[in-house]
Amino acid sequence: MAITYYKRFRMEIDLDRAITTAVLPQSFTWVPWDEALLEPHAEVKYRSFLGEIDAYVFPCLGDRYGCRRLMNEIRRKPGFLPGATWLIACAEGYVGTVQGVMDQGPIGAIQNVGVIPTYRGLGLGKALVRRALAGFCQAGLHRAYLEVTAENAAAVQLYRHVGFRRAKTLYKAVDN
Numbered sequence: 428m429a430i431t432y433y434k435r436f437r438m439e440i441d442l443d444r445a446i447t448t449a450v451l452p453q454s455f456t457w458v459p460w461d462e463a464l465l466e467p468h469a470e471v472k473y474r475s476f477l478g479e480i481d482a483y484v485f486p487c488l489g490d491r492y493g494c495r496r497l498m499n500e501i502r503r504k505p506g507f508l509p510g511a512t513w514l515i516a517c518a519e520g521y522v523g524t525v526q527g528v529m530d531q532g533p534i535g536a537i538q539n540v541g542v543i544p545t546y547r548g549l550g551l552g553k554a555l556v557r558r559a560l561a562g563f564c565q566a567g568l569h570r571a572y573l574e575v576t577a578e579n580a581a582a583v584q585l586y587r588h589v590g591f592r593r594a595k596t597l598y599k600a601v602d603n
């Protein structure tokens with residue numbers, strides 16, 4: 428069986444430095460975590476990742492049931508942080524999602540940031556990341572990290588813009 432190796436970056440940020448407040452464009456609103464929102468988080472995740480590079484690296488992201496399972500797993504992690512887990516809504520429904528957990532360290536870990544295609548380029552992705560970072564700060568954390576596929580230029584650019592810097596290069600093996 429052929430194996431593809433995807434280059435990934437671990438990026439980190441110091442939460443003690445000044446971090447810009449998360450601001451949403453008009454007509455978008457924040458929706459805080461609630462148990463009843465597991466399904467909308469999974470659905471926005473699915474619609475955001477479908478056909479994107481990370482759906483090849485992590486096939487569950489390109490599958491509706493896989494996204495539901497993943498959301499359940501994130502929700503059940505001991506370090507799950509409701510304050511770093513947000514949806515963005517507008518008149519048409521939910522359009523963006525982010526989840527945050529506290530990993531051993533302790534350090535904040537951003538899980539999946541996703542904005543459905545029609546709503547990209549409006550600053551929602553950056554706002555989601557900043558809102559998750561604010562949640563980590565509220566939880567008393569001083570550092571946060573995430574992992575991103577190197578060829579996901581939009582995501583790498585977004586994270587750099589917010590202040591994340593590359594800490595390590597990793598390779599993820601995927602069975603084709």
Ligand SMILES: CC(C)(COP(=O)(O)OP(=O)(O)OC[C@H]1O[C@@H](n2cnc3c(N)ncnc32)[C@H](O)[C@@H]1OP(=O)(O)O)[C@@H](O)C(=O)NCCC(=O)NCCS
Binds near residue numbers: 543548553574579580
């Ligand atoms: C990554 C993602 C969340 C960005 O959402 P978004 O709402 O469009 O993000 P923003 O509007 O806040 O910012 C996008 C930034 O990426 C830049 N960008 C967009 N497309 C780009 C590209 N092809 N190459 C480089 N930069 C790009 C924009 O110029 C902007 O940067 P700037 O603020 O320096 O101008 C969205 O594209 C997405 O959901 N992708 C699929 C899921 C995914 O890959 N998530 C990340 C997993 S690690």
